[in-house]
Structures are given as C-alpha cells and as structure tokens.
Amino acid sequence: MATSAAVQAPAIRKETQTGDMIARLIVFAFAASILLITAVLVYELWHTSALSRHKSGWGFLISRVWDPVTEEFGALPFLYGTVVTSAVAILISVPLGLGAAIFLSELAPARVSSALTFLIELLAAIPSVIYGLLALFTLVPLMRIYGGPFLKSTLGFLPLFKGPSYGVGFLTAGIVLSIMTVPYIISVSREALLAVPREQREAALALGATRWETTWQVVVPYAKLGILGSIFLSLARALGETMAVTMVIGNDPKITASLLSAGHSIAAVIAGEFSEATTATYQAALVELGLVLFGLTIVINGAARLMIIATTRKGSKRP
Amino acid sequence: MWRKGVNAVMLATTAAFTVLTVSTLFLILGYLLYYGGRSLDWNFFTKLPLPTGEVGGGMANAIVGSGKIVGMAAVIGLPIGFFAGVYLSEFEDKLFGAPVRYVADLLNGIPSIVVGILAWSLVVVPLKSFSGLAGSVALAVMLIPIVTRQTEQFLREVPLSLREGALALGASKWKMVATVVVPAGSKGILTGMILGIARISGESAPLLFTAFNNQFWGGGITQPTASLPVMIYFRAVSAYDDWHRQAWAAGLVLIAMVLTANILARLVLAKGVSVPRG
Numbered sequence: 001m002a003t004s005a006a007v008q009a010p011a012i013r014k015e016t017q018t019g020d021m022i023a024r025l026i027v028f029a030f031a032a033s034i035l036l037i038t039a040v041l042v043y044e045l046w047h048t049s050a051l052s053r054h055k056s057g058w059g060f061l062i063s064r065v066w067d068p069v070t071e072e073f074g075a076l077p078f079l080y081g082t083v084v085t086s087a088v089a090i091l092i093s094v095p096l097g098l099g100a101a102i103f104l105s106e107l108a109p110a111r112v113s114s115a116l117t118f119l120i121e122l123l124a125a126i127p128s129v130i131y132g133l134l135a136l137f138t139l140v141p142l143m144r145i146y147g148g149p150f151l152k153s154t155l156g157f158l159p160l161f162k163g164p165s166y167g168v169g170f171l172t173a174g175i176v177l178s179i180m181t182v183p184y185i186i187s188v189s190r191e192a193l194l195a196v197p198r199e200q201r202e203a204a205l206a207l208g209a210t211r212w213e214t215t216w217q218v219v220v221p222y223a224k225l226g227i228l229g230s231i232f233l234s235l236a237r238a239l240g241e242t243m244a245v246t247m248v249i250g251n252d253p254k255i256t257a258s259l260l261s262a263g264h265s266i267a268a269v270i271a272g273e274f275s276e277a278t279t280a281t282y283q284a285a286l287v288e289l290g291l292v293l294f295g296l297t298i299v300i301n302g303a304a305r306l307m308i309i310a311t312t313r314k315g316s317k318r319p
Numbered sequence: 320m321w322r323k324g325v326n327a328v329m330l331a332t333t334a335a336f337t338v339l340t341v342s343t344l345f346l347i348l349g350y351l352l353y354y355g356g357r358s359l360d361w362n363f364f365t366k367l368p369l370p371t372g373e374v375g376g377g378m379a380n381a382i383v384g385s386g387k388i389v390g391m392a393a394v395i396g397l398p399i400g401f402f403a404g405v406y407l408s409e410f411e412d413k414l415f416g417a418p419v420r421y422v423a424d425l426l427n428g429i430p431s432i433v434v435g436i437l438a439w440s441l442v443v444v445p446l447k448s449f450s451g452l453a454g455s456v457a458l459a460v461m462l463i464p465i466v467t468r469q470t471e472q473f474l475r476e477v478p479l480s481l482r483e484g485a486l487a488l489g490a491s492k493w494k495m496v497a498t499v500v501v502p503a504g505s506k507g508i509l510t511g512m513i514l515g516i517a518r519i520s521g522e523s524a525p526l527l528f529t530a531f532n533n534q535f536w537g538g539g540i541t542q543p544t545a546s547l548p549v550m551i552y553f554r555a556v557s558a559y560d561d562w563h564r565q566a567w568a569a570g571l572v573l574i575a576m577v578l579t580a581n582i583l584a585r586l587v588l589a590k591g592v593s594v595p596r597g
Contacts, residue, residue: 023493024410030402031419034467037460038422041429044440099336107330108337116341118585123344125514125581126574127521129548133555133570134350137563182340210326233428240430242524243548247556267432267524274439274528275449290436294429301428305421 045291052284060288066253066269068277073285075292077253081170081263082293085245086238088174088259089181094231096178097185098220101227104186105193106215117190124183132247135176140167140248147171148260165260168250173265176244181234188233192226192311193219226311232304236297242267266293348574355571358564363572368534368550374561378569380536381545384451388530388546389520391455396462396519397512403463404470404508409496420471427464434460435525443529451537451544454530458519465518469511473504510584517580521573523548547573 052073056063063074100120104113144167151161151171196219204214220227250262251272266289277283362377369376407420438457443449477500485495501508523546531543532553547569554566 017491019494020492023496027402027406027410028412028415030399031406031415031467033399034403034419034423034426034463035415037463038426040441041426041433041437041460044437045433048436048440096336096340099333100340103330103333103337107333116337119341119344121585122578122581123340123347125517125521125577126344126347127523127548127577129521129523129551129555130347130351130570130574133551133566134347136555137354138350179343186340210322212326212329213322216329236428240432242430242432243552247552267430270432270436271524271527274436275531287436287440290433294433297428297430297433298425301425305424305428 041294045287045294049284049288049291051281052288055281055284060285061292064255068273068279068282071279071281073281073288075266075289077255078264078266078269078289079292080255081173081249081253081265082239082267082296084170084259084263085173085177085249085265086235088171089177089238090231090235092175092178093182093185093234097182097230097234098189098227100182101186101189101193101230102215102220105190106219107211117187120183120186124187128180128241128243129247131176131180132244135172135244135248139172139175143167143169143172151260159257160259163256163258163261166250166262168248169258169260169262170249171259173245173249173263174259176248177238177241180241180244181238184234184237185230188230188308189223189227192223192230192308195226195311196222223311225307229304229307229311232300232307236300236304239300240267240293240297242271246271266290351567351571351574354567355569358568359571360568363565363568367536368545368565370534371559376565378545378547378550378565380533381547381550381569382572384530384533384537384545385520385547387540388451388454388526388544389458389516391452391540392458392462392519393512393516395455396459396515397466399459400463400466400515401470401508401512403467405474405496405501407467407471408474409492409500420468423464423467426460427468430524431457431461431522432524435527435529438525438529446541448541449529449531449543450541451530452540454526454544454546455540457525457529458522461522461525462515462519465515466512469515470504470508473507473511474500476507477503506588510588513580513584513588517577517584520580521548521577523552527552 052060056073060073061075061079063072064076065072065074066077067073104117108116144165148165148167152165155161200218200222201214204218205211209217245265246268249265249268251264251268252262253264253269254261256263270286270290270293274283274286277286362375363379364377364382365379366375366377367380368378403419403423407416407423435457437460438453442453442456446453481499481503482495485499486492490498526546526549530546530549532549533543533545537544551566551569551573554562554569557563
C-alpha cells in the first residue's frame with residue numbers, strides 16, 4: 001500500500017496515462033472476478049437449495065431424521081457431528097500448537113526454529129485423503145483394540161466414554177482433525193508471537209521474570225488476538241474438513257453423548273451421498289447442508305481474518 | 320526455586336510438543352514408505368484398474384487424469400490469480416483493494432467440499448454429466464485466492480528503489496510493473512504458483528461429484544475422469560486387501576509428488592524468501 005501510494009507515474013505524456021489506464025482496467029477485471037466467483041458461490045448455494053429450504057424451513061436445522069427414501073431431511077445429526085469432532089480437535093490442537101509455537105518463536109535457536117518450521121509447513125501440505133488413509137489403517141485399529149477399552153475402563157463412568165466402540169467415531173475423527181489443524185495453529189501463532197516487540201521481552205526479563213513468566217505473562221497476552229485468530233482459522237478448517245473425517249467417523253447419523261460412538265458430519269455426508277442423490281429434493285437437502293457449512297465457516301473465518309489483520313498491523317509498526 | 324522449576328518444566332513441555340508435532344510427519348512418511356513401497360510396482364504406472372476381485376492392475380488412468388484435471392485448473396486459475404495479485408500489490412485503489420483482499424482470504428478458507436458444490440451446479444448440471452472439466456473448475460476456484468495472495472506478497476517485497484529507478488528513466492507505471500517489478504518478484508511468484516498447484520493436486524473432496532471417477536482411460540474433458548486422490552479414497556474404504564494395497568501405493572506416489580513440489584519450491588526456488596501461508 002505504501003509503495004503504490006508513494007510511487008505515482010509522472011504524467012509526462014498522455015499516451016502513458018492511457019496505457020496505465022488500460023493496465024489498471026485489465027488487472028481490476030481479474031481482481032473483480034474474485035468478488036464475482038464468491039457472489040456466484042453464494043447465489044448457487046442459495047438458489048440450488050431452494051427446494052429444501054422451502055420444504056422444511058428452519059426445522060431443517062433441528063430435525064433429527066435423515067431418510068432419503070421418505071424424503072425427510074434434517075441436519076441436526078450432521079451439525080452435531082461436525083461441532084463435536086471440531087471441538088475435540090481444538091481441545092487437543094490448541095495446547096499442542098500454542099506450546100510448539102512458543103518453543104519455535106521464543107526458545108529455539110533461529111536455525112533450529114526455521115528447520116522445524118519448514119517441517120511443520122510440509123505437514124500442512126499433506127493432502128487430507130492421505131491423513132484419512134493412514135488414520136483408517138493405523139489409528140482406527142489402535143482405537144478399537146486399545147484406546148476404546150482403555151477409556152471405558154478408566155473414564156467409563158462419564159457418559160462421554162460409554163457404549164460399544166468399533167474404532168471409528170467422533171473421538172477418532174477429532175484426533176485426526178487435531179493432527180491436521182496443529183500446523184495451522186503453529187504457523188499463524190508463531191507469526192503473531194514474532195511480531196511482539198523485543199522491548200516487551202527485555203522489560204519483563206529485566207524485572208526479574210523467568211523466561212516462562214516473560215513468555216506467558218507478557219508475550220502471549222500481547223499476541224493474543226493473533227493467537228485467537230489462528231485458533232479460529234483452524235476451527236474453520238476442522239469444520240469443513242471432509243476426506244479424513246468421512247473415512248474414520250463411521251458415517252452413521254446418530255446423536256449420542258459417547259465420543260466412542262460412530263457419527264456423521266456435514267462435509268462427510270455431502271461427500272458420501274451427493275453423487276448418489278437422485279431426486280431433486282435429496283440434492284437440494286445436501287446443498288442446503290453445504291450452505292449451512294458455508295455460513296458456519298465464513299463467520300468464523302471472517303472473524304479470524306480480522307483478528308489476524310489487527311495483530312500483524314500492530315506488529316508491523318515496530319521499529 | 321519454585322519459579323525456576325515451573326520455568327524449566329514449561330519450557331521442556333513446549334519443546335516436547337514441538338517434537339511430538341514434527342514426529343507425526345516422519346510417522347506419516349514412514350508408514351507410506353513401508354506400506355506403499357511394498358505395494359508399488361511398474362504395473363501401477365502402466366496398467367488400468369482391474370474389475371473388482373481380480374488381483375493386480377494399476378492406476379495409469381488416474382495419474383493421467385490427475386494431470387489433466389490439475390493442468391486445466393492451472394490454465395484457468397493461474398492467470399486470474401496472478402493478475403488479481405498484481406492488482407492488489409500495484410494498482411490497488413481505496414474502494415476495492417481491501418474488500419478484494421479480504422474476500423480472497425475468505426474464499427481460501429471455504430471448505431473444498433462447498434467449492435465442489437459450486438462446480439457441480441455450474442458445470443455438471445448444465446452438461447448433465449460428471450466431467451473432468453467440472454473438477455478443474457472446482458480446483459481452479461481453490462487455486463485463485465492462493466495465487467492472488469502469494470503474488471501480492473512477493474510483489475510487495477520488491478524494493479522501492481527499483482520502482483523509482485524505472486520511473487526516473489521515464490517508464491510509465493504499467494511498463495515499470497511489467498518490465499521491472501514482476502520480473503524482480505518472479506521467483507517468488509513461481510514458488511507461490513507451484514505451492515498452489517501442489518495443494519490442489521492433493522484435493523479429493525471437490526472431485527467426488529464433479530470429475531467423479533473412471534475405471535478406464537475416459538475420453539475428453541467432458542467425461543468422468545479418474546484422479547489419484549479420489550482413487551485413494553475409493554480404494555481405501557473398499558473391502559478388498561488388494562485394493563488397500565493399491566491405495567497405499569497411490570498414497571506414496573501422491574505424497575512424493577506433493578512433497579517434492581513443496582521442497583523444490585520452498586528450498587530451491589525461494590531460497591531466502593519467506594513464503595507466506597494463507
């Protein structure tokens with residue numbers, strides 16, 4: 001912004017101005033296409049789901065029945081699965097990711113930090129179907145043979161860990177999602193922590209605070225908006241994640257308190273049933289689920305981006 | 320003493336968390352190398368999938384199909400993303416600059432399955448058939464915001480003095496951008512493009528009901544087209560051991576391609592340039 005404002009082409013000849021004008025128009029047309037694509041996306045989701053929206057209204061969101069044969073569609077079991085798996089994921093990935101981000105920005109020597117950050121970015125580049133493949137053949141059997149029985153014998157008095165466990169389910173999906181979202185929390189939080197001015201740390205250390213006290217009581221609060229942004233960003237990723245979830249959640253539209261039970265999620269049901277949906281109402285119901293998912297992620301992402309913009313702007317002011 | 324103890328314990332914990340996170344990468348690579356390496360053979364690259372129950376066969380059509388879908392997505396998405404990025408960095412105006420940037424970030428965060436629905440209603444419904452083209456449209460929509468933001472970031476890193484030099488020599492603004500700024504940022508832009516393509520080439524969710532799948536070579540871009548990620552999914556959730564074997568092999572091939580692109584782009588091409596992530 002600063003550069004383009006500072007450099008203004010001198011208006012020497014008229015033809016250079018026309019050239020600039022044309023160039024500006026061309027690049028603007030491409031930029032405007034991003035706005036157009038997003039507008040078309042919203043319109044298509046709204047328009048294509050009309051049949052289902054008119055049929056069930058707001059009741060769609062609270063109905064528990066999902067029966068393509070009788071054409072009764074309710075979103076609640078899927079909404080429940082999406083929210084529960086994402087909550088499990090965030091509960092695991094926030095402490096893990098924040099801890100690692102603190103280590104990378106505050107403690108590790110620069111070379112170690114950049115090497116580890118590189119590896120973590122590779123982790124973020126792994127396609128979700130690969131996570132699903134691995135989870136299906138490693139984590140699911142582990143949860144069936146060890147994880148499920150162990151949780152039932154130790155924490156079985158809680159409703160969260162009751163009932164039969166087959167390895168697939170909310171908890172397994174949540175664990176996979178947590179592994180997938182940790183890299184996002186780390187890299188965005190790390191940037192927010194690095195944007196904290198050096199003087200803040202020096203002042204705290206000079207007052208006799210230990211390294212950890214400096215980090216936890218001074219640096220982290222200073223970067224809290226950016227950290228919160230990274231959490232929201234990961235939450236939005238977790239809510240919309242499809243392949244890894246559909247491969248390990250069991251694809252059974254149920255609402256139960258037990259995390260060991262099989263469930264379903266919005267993204268998973270769209271992935272699993274869309275190509276088989278034959279009737280118009282069935283398709284419209286799946287598109288409406290997509291609309292719900294879109295609404296959910298756009299609100300969370302919108303908030304996350306605002307928070308991140310706010311912190312990086314603050315950080316860039318440092319001398 | 321107490322405070323020093325807390326200090327040591329917490330610092331050690333953060334280090335342990337980092338090690339734990341990074342070790343998952345090696346765990347994933349190790350598993351893929353072990354199971355995928357055992358299952359990978361020459362047939363995988365040269366043969367078509369066999370009907371259910373027959374042992375053997377390969378995924379030659381899916382490898383070619385992935386190339387077609389991703390290639391076409393790149394043809395659609397890269398120019399749009401690039402020019403939009405040039406707009407944001409060089410020609411931004413007060414009214415539209417910030418909204419375009421914000422919406423690009425939002426578009427980047429929309430779940431890929433929802434983008435799939437868009438391509439389905441724009442391409443599959445009018446053509447009345449699943450098609451490779453529909454898959455490409457979905458992937459292009461995912462590619463555009465990535466390339467836009469990366470192009471913008473790298474162009475912004477081009478020093479002011481270069482721009483001033485060009486303008487002082489009498490270049491108009493668009494000449495300065497085309498002959499000085501873009502070439503100076505070209506390495507970074509290329510990096511961003513490669514990373515974007517690597518990212519979309521691993522996507523399967525938006526292809527499930529756009530490009531769908533195909534057991535044969537398939538025809539042109541208006542036919543259902545097989546792709547590696549979708550094949551991995553269908554093979555992995557099937558009930559046959561031989562298909563699981565093929566899923567592992569395909570997983571190894573896919574991860575090798577994606578990680579090679581990432582490592583090349585980040586280490587070789589963008590040496591010393593910090594790669595922003597969206």
